[in-house]
Amino acid sequence: MDFKTMYQFLRKLQKNNSKEWMDEHRSEYHSIRDNYIEWLNEMDIQLAAIDPDYTPTPGKKAINRINNNLMFHPNKPIYKDHFGAGLDQESKQGDFYIHLGVNESFIGGGYWHPSSKLLKSIRAAIDYNGEDLKQIVNKKSFKNRFGDMIVDNPLKTAPKGYSQNHEHIDLLRRRSFAVSCPLTEKEVIASNFKEYVVTIYKEMLPFRRYLNQAVTV
Incomplete structure (x- = not known):
């Protein structure tokens, strides 16, 4: 996983946080997202091997949507400035959360x-x-x-x-x-x-x- 490319994309997204910009860079976003999902799959296997109580969580289930929920937070930007994912996810609460973002990781x-x-x-x-x-x-x-x-x-x-x-x-x-x-x-x-x-x-x-x-x- 090339995390440097992820950070570069998030910085560009933060400066151009609009649907129009995202549509133009959709293939770049999906490429980074797919690579991150694959990395999460590898972490999922590795963590399951060291913890007998671990709940298997494939990358597609672990990763969060990059869209903000504007229904409840109408003043937020359309897109988040980070990629979030929760492994060992028995439920949405209590997971092992990985947050990689422009302002905070x-x-x-x-x-x-x-x-x-x-x-x-x-x-x-x-x-x-x-x-x-x-x-x-x-x-x-x-x-x-x-x-x-x-x-x-x-x-x-x-x-x-x-x-x-x-x-x-x-x-x-x-x-x-x-x-x-x-x-x-x-x-x-x-x-x-x-x-x-x-x-x-x-x-x-x-x-x-x-x-x-x-x-x-």
């Missing part, structure tokens, strides 16, 4: 804005063994890779059914449980990027397993 995972049902299950797991989650996110190598969990407008008080004095109240107040690892363009276009993605996947795996188990119990 990163790999993320966990549950971002989970449904109330899933959030309730995660909180129940924290109530039961929140110390396990804290041990995972406070591990030195995890901290070095991802920092802290992404902050997403936590509750000001304890969620219903839990005490303000709960030992894990800092976790229970969260509305999202997700982490991300920023990527530089240099890292993405490097020859060892695939191996780097595997390294990130392995480091994130205990975190994602905890949450996936929480929402399935």
Whole structure:
């Protein structure tokens, strides 16, 4: 996969974000998209080989549409400035997300804005063994890779059914449980990027397993 060509295309698209321009460069877009799908297929096989709980996710299923949803976000440009894809996709929530864009590139995972049902299950797991989650996110190598969990407008008080004095109240107040690892363009276009993605996947795996188990119990 020639990621340098992908970035060059996205920069041109960002400057010429219109259907007319895209129509003129449709073959270029499809060539890059097809190559990225093939790269995702290779990653899919590689990740499945190291994780027995991995959910096979072909590249065509993993990749997101490049069109913005203008029905809900009418002020956004017609096209996104990135290629997004979710591997290990049991559902749209909780996948291993790869975001490669002009302004931002990163790999993320966990549950971002989970449904109330899933959030309730995660909180129940924290109530039961929140110390396990804290041990995972406070591990030195995890901290070095991802920092802290992404902050997403936590509750000001304890969620219903839990005490303000709960030992894990800092976790229970969260509305999202997700982490991300920023990527530089240099890292993405490097020859060892695939191996780097595997390294990130392995480091994130205990975190994602905890949450996936929480929402399935």
